[in-house]
Amino acid sequence: xxxxTQMEGPVTLSEEAFLTINCTYTATGYPSLFWYVQxxxxxxxxxxxxxxxxxxxxxxxxxxxxxxxxxxxxxxKGSVQVSDSAVYFCALYSxxxxxxxxxxxxxxxxxxx
Amino acid sequence: xxxxxxxxxxxxxxxGKDVELRCDPISGxxxxxxxxxxxxxxxxxxxxxxGNSAPDKSGLPxxxxxxxxTGGSVSTLTIQRTQQEDSAVYLCASSLSKGxxxxxxxxxxxxxxxx
Numbered sequence: 001x002x003x004x005t006q007m008e009g010p011v012t013l014s015e016e017a018f019l020t021i022n023c024t025y026t027a028t029g030y031p032s033l034f035w036y037v038q039x040x041x042x043x044x045x046x047x048x049x050x051x052x053x054x055x056x057x058x059x060x061x062x063x064x065x066x067x068x069x070x071x072x073x074x075x076x077k078g079s080v081q082v083s084d085s086a087v088y089f090c091a092l093y094s095x096x097x098x099x100x101x102x103x104x105x106x107x108x109x110x111x112x113x
Numbered sequence: 114x115x116x117x118x119x120x121x122x123x124x125x126x127x128x129g130k131d132v133e134l135r136c137d138p139i140s141g142x143x144x145x146x147x148x149x150x151x152x153x154x155x156x157x158x159x160x161x162x163x164g165n166s167a168p169d170k171s172g173l174p175x176x177x178x179x180x181x182x183t184g185g186s187v188s189t190l191t192i193q194r195t196q197q198e199d200s201a202v203y204l205c206a207s208s209l210s211k212g213x214x215x216x217x218x219x220x221x222x223x224x225x226x227x228x
Contacts, residue, residue: 032215043117043204043219044156089156093215101215105155 002027002102006090009108013080021075021107023064023090031092033057033066033073038087038106047075047088085111115139117220119205125226126195134190134223138207145188146217147180150202159203162188163210195227 006023013019025031032051036044048057053068062077073090090104118137126132138145147159158172162182173179177195182188192199202224206217 034215036219041221043221044206044217045219046216049216091215101158101217103156 002031002092002094004090004092004102004104006088006104006107009087009106010110011107012110012112015082015111015113016079017111019075019077019080019084019109021088021090021109023073023075023104025071025073025090025092025102027071027092027094027102029094030068031094033064034091034093035062035064035073035075036089036091036103038089040086044089080109080111082111082113085109117205117207117218119203119220119223121223122221123224123226125228127228128197129194131191131193132195132225134192134203134205134225136188136190136205136207136220138186138188138205139218140186141209142207142218143185143210144208145182146206146208147188147190148204148206149174150204150222151200156204159190192225195225197227200225200227 003026034049035047037047038044048059050057050066053066056065064073064075087106087108089106092102093100120135143164145162149157149159160180161169165185177193180190202222204219204222206219208217
């Protein structure tokens with residue numbers, strides 16, 4: 001079945017550091033890939049997405065590129081801020097199954113001033 | 114409403130009691146989902162509603178869990194005879210349709226604590 005693996009947290013960085021959160025997936029066919037973010041006390045919200053190989057999703061300074069050859073969708077940001085502290089979930093949508101969505105376990109990111 | 118609304122935001126109950134959690138999706142969204150978020154466990158799919166079709170209950174962990182969606186809008190998740198392992202945040206999400214391909218709008222969740 002489909003699965004998403006993302007790096008364990010918490011990840012702790014200093015403000016203005018470069019961020020990478022790794023995400024790899026296993027799926028049949030050609031899924032769409034997503035990053036969701038959950039800020040403290042809030043629900044998940046869509047951060048960015050990519051629907052086909054080599055697509056790059058971007059939003060709020062974050063980027064992720066759909067790499068079919070490595071089945072990866074790593075999240076990057078060049079200079080993080082304290083306000084980026086949150087839990088980040090990688091997810092894929094394959095259209096199969098009840099909801100079609102498979103989420104990773106989430107990575108807690110902590111940015112220190 | 115502007116977003117997905119869930120209530121209560123926090124619920125503390127005693128083991129063995131029944132609880133009801135409510136979700137009001139975004140107006141016009143035909144698909145509604147319930148997930149459970151436990152510490153360190155990510156999101157666990159529970160149940161999915163699409164319009165007036167019969168829901169897919171394949172993710173419900175036991176027969177103590179049930180959900181309904183009235184009039185294709187508001188949904189209620191009911192947990193009977195709660196156990197301590199039911200303690201978690203219950204998230205509701207909606208989307209225009211299943212064909213929205215993974216773009217879900219989430220509520221803030223209902224945090225359930227079973228003593």
